[in-house]
Amino acid sequence: MSTIARCRELAATxxxxxxxxxxxxxxxxxxxxxxxxxxxKQLLPEQVRxxxxxxxxxxxxxxxxxxxxxxxxxxxxIIATFGDMVRVPGPRGSLAEARAAGADIRVLYSPLQSLQLxxxxxxxxxxxxxxxxxxxxxSIAVTVSExxxxxxxxxxxxxxxxxxxxxxxxxxxDPEAQIDAFLCPxxxxxxxxxxxxxxxxxxxxxxxxIGGFGPTDILEAVRALIEQIKGAAPxxxxxxxxxxxxxxxxxAQSQLAGVFGPTDAEWRGLGAIPASGLRLxxxxxxxxARNRYELEPPIPYDPGPCIxxxxxxxxxxxxECPAFGTRCTPAxxxxxxxxxxxxxxxAMFKYRET
Amino acid sequence: xxxSDSSQKVALGHGxxxxxxxxxxxxxxxxxxxxxxxxxxxxxxxxxxxxxxxxFTTDSFTVQPLFFPGGDIGSLAVHGTVNDLAxxxxxxxxxxxxxxxxxGLPLDTLRRIVQSIGQAARDCDVIIACGDTKVVGRxxxxxxxxxxxxxxxxxxxxxxxxxxxxxxxxxxxxxLGDHGVAVMMAREDLQISSAVESDTAPLHxxxxxxxxxxxxxxxxLRDLTRGGxxxxxxxxxxxxxxxxxxEAATIPVRPEVGGACEVxxxxxxxxxxxxxxxxxxxxxxxxxxxxxMRAHPLGRNAxxxxxxxxxxxxxxxxxxxxxxxxxxxxxAGELLPRIC
Numbered sequence: 001m002s003t004i005a006r007c008r009e010l011a012a013t014x015x016x017x018x019x020x021x022x023x024x025x026x027x028x029x030x031x032x033x034x035x036x037x038x039x040x041k042q043l044l045p046e047q048v049r050x051x052x053x054x055x056x057x058x059x060x061x062x063x064x065x066x067x068x069x070x071x072x073x074x075x076x077x078i079i080a081t082f083g084d085m086v087r088v089p090g091p092r093g094s095l096a097e098a099r100a101a102g103a104d105i106r107v108l109y110s111p112l113q114s115l116q117l118x119x120x121x122x123x124x125x126x127x128x129x130x131x132x133x134x135x136x137x138x139s140i141a142v143t144v145s146e147x148x149x150x151x152x153x154x155x156x157x158x159x160x161x162x163x164x165x166x167x168x169x170x171x172x173x174d175p176e177a178q179i180d181a182f183l184c185p186x187x188x189x190x191x192x193x194x195x196x197x198x199x200x201x202x203x204x205x206x207x208x209x210i211g212g213f214g215p216t217d218i219l220e221a222v223r224a225l226i227e228q229i230k231g232a233a234p235x236x237x238x239x240x241x242x243x244x245x246x247x248x249x250x251x252a253q254s255q256l257a258g259v260f261g262p263t264d265a266e267w268r269g270l271g272a273i274p275a276s277g278l279r280l281x282x283x284x285x286x287x288x289a290r291n292r293y294e295l296e297p298p299i300p301y302d303p304g305p306c307i308x309x310x311x312x313x314x315x316x317x318x319x320e321c322p323a324f325g326t327r328c329t330p331a332x333x334x335x336x337x338x339x340x341x342x343x344x345x346x347a348m349f350k351y352r353e354t
Numbered sequence: 355x356x357x358s359d360s361s362q363k364v365a366l367g368h369g370x371x372x373x374x375x376x377x378x379x380x381x382x383x384x385x386x387x388x389x390x391x392x393x394x395x396x397x398x399x400x401x402x403x404x405x406x407x408x409x410f411t412t413d414s415f416t417v418q419p420l421f422f423p424g425g426d427i428g429s430l431a432v433h434g435t436v437n438d439l440a441x442x443x444x445x446x447x448x449x450x451x452x453x454x455x456x457x458g459l460p461l462d463t464l465r466r467i468v469q470s471i472g473q474a475a476r477d478c479d480v481i482i483a484c485g486d487t488k489v490v491g492r493x494x495x496x497x498x499x500x501x502x503x504x505x506x507x508x509x510x511x512x513x514x515x516x517x518x519x520x521x522x523x524x525x526x527x528x529x530l531g532d533h534g535v536a537v538m539m540a541r542e543d544l545q546i547s548s549a550v551e552s553d554t555a556p557l558h559x560x561x562x563x564x565x566x567x568x569x570x571x572x573x574x575l576r577d578l579t580r581g582g583x584x585x586x587x588x589x590x591x592x593x594x595x596x597x598x599x600x601e602a603a604t605i606p607v608r609p610e611v612g613g614a615c616e617v618x619x620x621x622x623x624x625x626x627x628x629x630x631x632x633x634x635x636x637x638x639x640x641x642x643x644x645x646x647m648r649a650h651p652l653g654r655n656a657x658x659x660x661x662x663x664x665x666x667x668x669x670x671x672x673x674x675x676x677x678x679x680x681x682x683x684x685x686a687g688e689l690l691p692r693i694c
Contacts, residue, residue, distance in 0.1 A: 007676040039678025215676050330686035341619045351680040 028185030029056030029342025051314035052344030066090030091301035166276035193248025269309030405507035409444035424551030428470030444506030534625030555629030567646035571639030
């Protein structure tokens with residue numbers, strides 16, 4: 001059956017199920033993007049409401065980390081980063097502004113390129129930005145262990161990695177939260193598996209479905225979530241079996257665990273969450289950029305009318321922000337959710353309906 | 355000094371470096387571009403133009419890598435300006451050529467670029483009428499920057515970005531996003547092998563065929579360079595005070611280009627082309643113009659992808675294949691690959 005026919009069939013099945021009013025959080029920014037890009041809300045009954053979650057790695061990076069990174073850039077290090085980070089505004093400006101002022105910012109496609117940069121620039125320091133969730137961490141872990149093996153003394157990492165399950169736990173424990181179901185991230189789940197979410201259904205009664213990123217993938221997951229909610233039998237349903245299994249990618253998990261250990265971390269919007277971040281294990285602490293640079297304490301930052309913090313917790317929709325689409329657009333973003341291609345504000349703006 | 359020595363590099367304009375550049379210009383650059391000897395060069399060229407109206411444009415070119423599948427910065431610099439002239443229905447006649455070269459550029463690289471410029475100019479039947487070469491210090495330019503200005507002769511009908519009219523059909527001459535993806539894939543740091551080639555090509559003969567078929571019914575032409583289709587159609591709706599509705603299912607994108615964009619988090623509609631145009635053509639002439647495009651080698655995959663609407667003004671709407679509708683936004687700034 002064609003994708004188009006399958007979409008229509010799923011939309012009809014969902015409508016016929018007469019779902020109760022429900023709020024589904026799409027955890028992952030790529031899901032926010034896909035939902036907007038395909039206009040999927042137009043195919044769903046009104047009472048099925050989507051809110052965006054914290055699954056955009058750039059968006060949840062705390063101002064303090066942004067501030068530190070820009071300071072390191074200003075001290076002459078080559079900053080090796082994925083592209084999304086470059087334009088995020090912070091207390092001391094964005095990396096793009098730092099680059100305009102003379103800092104050396106290199107956009108990577110693979111973290112291993114940072115090792116090549118270090119080799120090609122022996123007289124300079126290269127700092128790799130460790131930003132991203134479980135999906136990104138294994139390749140960063142390989143890079144770090146390779147740097148240690150090669151004894152590179154001009155390479156370090158600024159680690160601000162985050163883990164998805166602790167953030168979901170913090171969200172459902174928030175008394176203000178009104179989340180009935182999670183559309184669990186596809187890419188992250190390939191690494192952490194179905195098992196990582198089971199506590200959400202078992203301990204908190206939240207319906208969960210892991211979905212892929214095509215329009216039928218997402219509609220399948222929504223159909224599964226509606227069934228769970230109507231049957232009052234929350235579980236973790238895997239609707240992305242072609243990529244995700246129960247245990248996840250155990251090789252990637254062991255790479256991660258070999259280099260990083262859990263630590264408390266600060267999230268934009270969500271605040272400090274216990275054991276939700278990663279730090280280098282002791283045997284790699286000599287590669288920690290935080291130990292190599294004298295950093296001034298973060299300066300307070302007022303992003304103006306930005307409500308990215310609420311958007312990342314599903315407490316507000318992007319369009320409810322007074323700056324959305326007026327003072328804050330992808331061309332001149334105020335908040336990170338408008339910067340990143342995975343940010344929900346960017347998705348809502350870019351693919352807004354007419 | 356042996357300028358045919360492949361290990362030679364461009365040096366700053368003094369001492370032996372200056373002499374070497376001079377020798378290069380007279381012995382290689384001018385002959386490659388079809389010019390005369392340096393001794394006979396005047397301070398300014400004089401041009402003979404017969405048309406009542408002339409089209410005049412300028413563009414500067416920077417690209418890394420300098421050579422990519424399907425083309426190089428030299429052919430790009432000719433095609434880009436030729437295409438800007440063609441979008442006003444003009445026959446390209448003369449180009450100027452400004453080269454800003456970073457010290458240290460291998461002379462062999464410069465030679466290949468200049469030969470490519472000469473070849474592209476001959477293919478387009480344009481004359482490089484004047485030029486200038488500057489060498490700047492290391493770090494002051496990225497290998498080489500090229501500026502070309504162009505003069506073309508206008509015909510009786512001059513298409514305009516302000517002339518799109520409700521009811522017009524929206525036509526493109528082939529698959530979108532090929533150039534941008536080819537260049538991204540060719541960057542060493544991406545390390546993905548790919549068969550995608552740049553679409554860099556001069557569009558003036560295609561435009562000639564379209565105008566012959568459609569005449570004044572060809573209201574608007576736009577070449578879809580940086581910012582791709584999304585930028586082109588958004589500029590047209592803003593300038594013409596109309597709206598456009600596109601059918602995503604009819605917009606041609608190579609599967610490998612779509613796949614690469616998916617991986618990098620980019621839209622093929624926002625990625626650059628160098629041999630693609632969008633046309634707004636009155637409905638009664640649309641099929642005839644489409645047939646003329648398909649009969650031309652650069653329009654074999656031409657399609658009608660949408661329609662100009664009166665409302666909503668200055669807005670491009672996209673009907674998705676699954677029956678939903680969204681806006682096609684003007685791309686914002688630098689294209690930055692995403693994290694995951």
